[in-house]
Amino acid sequence: MKLVIAIIQDEDTANLVSMLTEEGFRVTKLASTGGFLKSGNTTLLIGVDDDKVEALVKVIEKVCRPREVTTSVAPMPLVEEAYMPYPYNIKIGGATIFVLDVDRYERI
Ligand code: 2BA
Numbered sequence: 001m002k003l004v005i006a007i008i009q010d011e012d013t014a015n016l017v018s019m020l021t022e023e024g025f026r027v028t029k030l031a032s033t034g035g036f037l038k039s040g041n042t043t044l045l046i047g048v049d050d051d052k053v054e055a056l057v058k059v060i061e062k063v064c065r066p067r068e069v070t071t072s073v074a075p076m077p078l079v080e081e082a083y084m085p086y087p088y089n090i091k092i093g094g095a096t097i098f099v100l101d102v103d104r105y106e107r108i
Contacts, residue, residue, distance in 0.1 A: 001102040002053050004046040007032065008064050008095045013042040016063040020046065023059060037071060037090070047105060057097060064094035 008016060013029065020027050025046055032043040048056055072087045 001105050002048055002050055003100045003102050004044075004048060004053065004056055005098040005100065006044045006046065006060055006095050007034075007097075008042050008044065008060070009067060009092060010040055010042055011067070012064045012094070013044075016044070016060065019059055019063055020044075020056070023055075025052075025056060025059075037069070037092075047102065053099060060095050060097065066094045067092055 017027055017029060025048060028045040030043040030045065032041050033039065034041050046056060068089050068091050070087050070089055
């Protein structure tokens with residue numbers, strides 16, 4: 001069994017969770033915050049049999065799309081506690097996916 005951790009944009013969450021549930025996947029949704037933009041995103045925990053991982057990734061690919069956002073916070077502080085103030089565009093991926101081995105899974 002695998003645990004798939006998928007970090008997705010909030011805008012895609014409702015559609016993806018609905019589609020995954022319809023397709024028979026069990027999903028836990030966590031509210032999360034990206035370290036770089038410091039804005040909300042969604043982390044999904046999905047436990048799946050090994051042979052279902054590719055099907056799961058395909059569903060995520062189908063629903064989640066990359067978007068560009070404009071941010072005014074530069075990635076590097078210029079001096080301590082000071083950030084470059086001008087706006088610039090960042091492309092946020094449709095999803096960031098980690099696939100982990102699961103040693104043990106029980107539903108009691
Ligand atoms: P954030 O950390 O808020 O990052 C949002 C977007 O900002 C990233 O999109 C990327 O395009 C850009 N970005 C992030 N760090 C950067 C840096 N040091 N320099 C320049 N640009 C940077 P994605 O890569 O699609 O990531 C979307 C969200 O997925 C991230 O939100 C974070 O919450 C999560 N994530 C991505 N890679 C991760 C990783 N290796 N480990 C844990 N979480 C990750």
